[in-house]
Amino acid sequence: QVQLVESGGGSVQAGGSLRLSCTASGLTFSSYAMGWFRQAPGKEREFVATISWGGGTTDYTNSVKGRFTISRDNAKNTVYLQMNSLKPEDTAVYYCAAPKSTYYNIILIQTDVGSWGQGTQVTVSS
Secondary structure, eight states: OOEEEEEOOEEEETTOOEEEEEEEESSOGGGSOEEEEEEOTTSOOEEEEEEOTTSSOEEEOGGGTTTEEEEEEGGGTEEEEEEOSOOGGGOEEEEEEEESSTTOSSOOSGGGEEEEOOOEEEEEEO
16 A cells, blocks of 8 residues: 655745655555645645656756755655745645656646545645
8 A cells, every 4th residue: 555645744935835745655666657636725635746756857847947855865755845936826725646657757637546645734824
């Protein structure tokens, strides 16, 4: 059974930084792409960032490009999301995601997701 456990959320002022972590178990982590999604109040869950199994390919939604960085440490079964220059519109619950299988090189859409973390709240105040 796949388990994804996020940590690192919190409250920060605009312009600040946070680093989210997601530690995985129950899968061969180094064989899976990983991703981050978020859901703001009253909005649908949306894609934020993704990374391939080896870390050589990454992709981001346009609104976070240049501010967020996704990375992974396969020895620790952990994927990270470094968030800099945070804005109030980044306020959301952030979810770690693993794809349905090792077939996926990256995760861009929710229908590719096989497992979700419980989510961690990020609140950015102006």
